[in-house]
Amino acid sequence: MQNLGPHRGYHASEDDLSAYLDGELGPRQAKRLERHLRECGTCQRELAELRATRLLLRGVPQRPVPRSFLLPASVADARRRQRAWNAGFVVLRGAAVAVSLALVVLLSGNALLRRGLLPVPGQAGQTAAATALEEPLAVQSQAAAAEEIMPTPSSAVLAAGAQDEQGVLARARAVLPSATAAMEAASLGENAEAAQELAAAEEPTQVRGSPLDHEGPLTALVQEPRPAQPTADGVDGVFSAAAKVGDSDGLTATPNTYGAVPETGVTLELTPMVTALASTPEPTPTSTPAATEPELDVEPLAAEPLVRPTAGDEAPSGLVAAVAPTVAASAEAGEASSASAQEQVPVVPVATPIDTWQQGFHAATGVLVGVLLMVVAGLVWTDHMRRR
Amino acid sequence: MDELEVISAAQKGDVDAFNQLVVAYQQLAYNVAYRMLGDDDRAMDATQEAFLRGYRAIDTFHGGSFKAWILRITTNACYDVLRSTKRRRTTPIDDLVDDDEHSGILEDDQETPEQHVQRLDLDEVIQAALATLPEDQRTVVILSDIHGLNYGEIAAATNVSLGTVKSRLSRARAKMRSYLLDHRELLPGGLRLFDDTIET
Numbered sequence: 001m002q003n004l005g006p007h008r009g010y011h012a013s014e015d016d017l018s019a020y021l022d023g024e025l026g027p028r029q030a031k032r033l034e035r036h037l038r039e040c041g042t043c044q045r046e047l048a049e050l051r052a053t054r055l056l057l058r059g060v061p062q063r064p065v066p067r068s069f070l071l072p073a074s075v076a077d078a079r080r081r082q083r084a085w086n087a088g089f090v091v092l093r094g095a096a097v098a099v100s101l102a103l104v105v106l107l108s109g110n111a112l113l114r115r116g117l118l119p120v121p122g123q124a125g126q127t128a129a130a131t132a133l134e135e136p137l138a139v140q141s142q143a144a145a146a147e148e149i150m151p152t153p154s155s156a157v158l159a160a161g162a163q164d165e166q167g168v169l170a171r172a173r174a175v176l177p178s179a180t181a182a183m184e185a186a187s188l189g190e191n192a193e194a195a196q197e198l199a200a201a202e203e204p205t206q207v208r209g210s211p212l213d214h215e216g217p218l219t220a221l222v223q224e225p226r227p228a229q230p231t232a233d234g235v236d237g238v239f240s241a242a243a244k245v246g247d248s249d250g251l252t253a254t255p256n257t258y259g260a261v262p263e264t265g266v267t268l269e270l271t272p273m274v275t276a277l278a279s280t281p282e283p284t285p286t287s288t289p290a291a292t293e294p295e296l297d298v299e300p301l302a303a304e305p306l307v308r309p310t311a312g313d314e315a316p317s318g319l320v321a322a323v324a325p326t327v328a329a330s331a332e333a334g335e336a337s338s339a340s341a342q343e344q345v346p347v348v349p350v351a352t353p354i355d356t357w358q359q360g361f362h363a364a365t366g367v368l369v370g371v372l373l374m375v376v377a378g379l380v381w382t383d384h385m386r387r388r
Numbered sequence: 389m390d391e392l393e394v395i396s397a398a399q400k401g402d403v404d405a406f407n408q409l410v411v412a413y414q415q416l417a418y419n420v421a422y423r424m425l426g427d428d429d430r431a432m433d434a435t436q437e438a439f440l441r442g443y444r445a446i447d448t449f450h451g452g453s454f455k456a457w458i459l460r461i462t463t464n465a466c467y468d469v470l471r472s473t474k475r476r477r478t479t480p481i482d483d484l485v486d487d488d489e490h491s492g493i494l495e496d497d498q499e500t501p502e503q504h505v506q507r508l509d510l511d512e513v514i515q516a517a518l519a520t521l522p523e524d525q526r527t528v529v530i531l532s533d534i535h536g537l538n539y540g541e542i543a544a545a546t547n548v549s550l551g552t553v554k555s556r557l558s559r560a561r562a563k564m565r566s567y568l569l570d571h572r573e574l575l576p577g578g579l580r581l582f583d584d585t586i587e588t
Binding site for chain 1: 562
């Protein structure tokens, strides 16, 4: 309401005039409006027009109903059916909400599990069991590593005298501590077992390269101990024998000057074999630069282990330089042995809790999505039916 | 049986009880629908639909004015008819009013032919004026000035506040006044009515 006091160019609003006409204005506002109307001809005229309009509308005659709008009795049955549909709709709506919530919880839980924010049920017990199973393997690896870290001539001889393939690897490592240490750094203790597998896998190679018999060079050494026969070129003999070992072990460059100094005894024992090997014509199909080395008695045999061009060109003076390829060869051998172990050892797949959970998650998600689709379809149908 | 008992029986599914309410309010509902729609057939359809909806939704009535409740359903049914009509027809509501030569206005046996013609003219002019209003203002002015509902009943029937009813009614009356003043020659004695009102 605008200024309703003495008329000063202000007028009453249409809302107030209309409400005043209907008696819906408050007592105080009505009195103020009446005071204003006594002094304002414009508002008086407007109020009169509104009153005339209302009188005309009130005078509009009522129209008779053209027909009866009574409801038939059948609407009662329709109402019952509609109530049933309504009840079904309410139930399905609740089911849809419940399934949706379950789906949200499932997806959220899976996301949290994937991010590691939730523990996988049953994972703790299985983890402890897995740790207990891995402990013996770790002890074996540690033992093998300790043997490799502190190679001694005696241990090398014992290893060389062993009949199993593990001895081949141990002896080879003893002959070249630096190489084995490097190999250890490259493949750690896991290569102990892998090397065993590799040695077993390469057994035919040893037989092929041995002119003695079919039992392998090292086995022949142990079974047929020969008296020590010092030779003038003991170093060469050591090199040849070690080269043979390296060849049979796959560690092609392990023979070098390292083995000559600390393992003299071994060298003496190996010399006859080397001599025998040298006397046997080796049908080596390929000739390498190392094979032409005049200082070596085991020239035919040496051609096999020194087949690597980088080291063979400098042998024997460049044997020290051949240590680096030896390390590389050792690493390759370790990898090859690991691959060989993987091929030969049957791997039994073990379902982890995560895998189990993922399988259950996928199954539950599929079920929930299917149920949700059916519920939504039911909702649409019941909503259509209850609106008919 | 008073109205509350009838309503209670209808809420239990008694169709006959609900039909008592239909008999009591069908005149009002139909006239509101007719003034809202300006067409007899659509007014009948809207009225029938309103009572059918009222019977289905009688459980939601929890007291108060049943008249306002059923008028609310009626006006909503009229809005639905208007929306569906806007999508289909292009004929303005004024033309429908002009074509209505067979008016169903209650005949008074004591009414002279001249008075009857004047009344028909008044009905047509009023309906034409209502057609110029927006739907919400039309509803309010019909309920208030034609059917005499107070602001509270109108607020309940239209589901708006008293202030909204007040403002809508004011604007509707102002537009109606302007239309009638512009067409005062069509009013049977309307010019004199306005002049007399202003003079007094």
